[in-house]
Amino acid sequence: MNSAGFNNSYQGTPPWEIDAPQPAVMALAEQGQFAGRVLDVGCGTGENALHLASRGHPVVGVDGAPAAIERAQHKATRRDLSVQFVVADVFELGTLGQQFDTVLDSAFLHIPGNTAARRRVYTEQLATVLAPNGWAHLLEISEEVTEHPSLTSTEILDSFDDHWGNERVREAAYAITSGDLPAWLVSIQRR
Numbered sequence: 001m002n003s004a005g006f007n008n009s010y011q012g013t014p015p016w017e018i019d020a021p022q023p024a025v026m027a028l029a030e031q032g033q034f035a036g037r038v039l040d041v042g043c044g045t046g047e048n049a050l051h052l053a054s055r056g057h058p059v060v061g062v063d064g065a066p067a068a069i070e071r072a073q074h075k076a077t078r079r080d081l082s083v084q085f086v087v088a089d090v091f092e093l094g095t096l097g098q099q100f101d102t103v104l105d106s107a108f109l110h111i112p113g114n115t116a117a118r119r120r121v122y123t124e125q126l127a128t129v130l131a132p133n134g135w136a137h138l139l140e141i142s143e144e145v146t147e148h149p150s151l152t153s154t155e156i157l158d159s160f161d162d163h164w165g166n167e168r169v170r171e172a173a174y175a176i177t178s179g180d181l182p183a184w185l186v187s188i189q190r191r
Contacts (some may be wrong), residue, residue, distance in 0.1 A: 010045075010067035015176040017044060021051035022106050024139050024172045024185050029055055033137065033187065036101030039129060042108030046072030046083060050103070053081045060098065062088040089120070093125040100129055103136040107174060107184050109159060110140040110151045119159035127163040130190045137187050138163075141174050144182040153184045164188045 010017075025048045040049040043061030044177035045068050053059045053076075060180065061083055063069050072085045088096060090108065103126055109119055126136055132138055141150040155171045161168075165188070 006142050007065040007067050010065055016107060018177055021047045022139060022175055025106060028137055034102045039103045040101040041105045044068045046085060047107055048073055048104060049083050050075060050081050051078060060084045062086050062090060064089060080123050083104055091121055091125060094128040099131050100139045101131050103130050105138040107140060110149045110191045112149050127190055132181045132190060134190050135187055139172060139174055140184050142182040156184060156186050160188055163191055165191055
């Protein structure tokens, strides 16, 4: 799906918009796995970013869907939380001109059209905005799910080059409006 397709999804409620942060993201936050400035890639309507901001993190949320960013900005205003939400091409993160201590990717890497080559371009962009020794946390739908886009844990890890190491791979769940889907939670550190 391209940016226009995602933008059209926000005319209603897409299945990934559960009106709450992902439970796996909340658990990571509770465990202290987010440090300093956080970039939320493919932030949608901002629930994960808003949750992290409520815990005191400076957060920037980026998404290619203007309708999603508009909803996220309204939520931030309503909740009196300071989050910078930006319509941006995640394959050009360097144009943000900012550096982050932690990156969150909640179901971006696995979207349709993200071939192995595009996934590598994306993770190279992550390396340009993530501080050395910073962590990226990726929550992606696993290959156990056939009715939604998915990735194997190997495909996720193969998306990263030698700028990365210390990976941790865990089984997790990705919540959608109809329930939980099996997912991979991969944390990987920029060298």
